[in-house]
Amino acid sequence: MPELKVLIPRADVAQRVSELGAQISKDFAGQSVILVGVLKGAAIFLSDLARNLDLDATFDFIGVSSYGNRPTPSQELMSGWDSTGEVKLTKDVDQSMKDRNIILVEDILDTGLTMTYLKQLLMARQPRSLKVAALLDKPSRRKLPLEGDYVGFKIPDEFVVGYGLDYAEKYRNLPDICVVPRE
Ligand code: 5GP
16 A cells, blocks of 8 residues: 555644534524435544534535446556446435525535435435535546535545545545545
């Protein structure tokens, strides 16, 4: 395994998450929100973001996986996540989304396939509003047009780990966001 390089140190992540929390708190002042985290990568971002909200906030979680051709970890590192575009729900939310303010919380926007699928799925449940918060965004990899409403950092097309993001389920607990160099 090549040596990891720090891309975004923990202090910068904390600063940006607090800015995102302040922005969301301002936009939803006086209202309640449901933070819906996309398992598993968004778990750490969600827990830090939630503590930066000056709002009545509840949590829920949703799980997805890609049909068919999720690459092996080493392929994933070389070419990024490259799904067929078919996303499968593995865990639904536990509560009704009707007339609620939903903030979908994701670790990283890459091709946009996962978030496009989740937005369509949850919009069909008639929420009052639906916004996307993503810690990271790799706009150069987009296959479907999608913009996050609250984005932490735009990053180049690198494979990153840490702060919830994994490589073969490892490194989610690293406090900094690190690049796995492609050799
Ligand atoms: P999308 O559907 O936007 O292509 O994929 C989003 C998902 O791909 C993310 O939630 C994450 O699981 C995975 N992903 C995309 N880029 C990276 C990356 O650089 N590192 C890691 N660990 N996962 C990534």
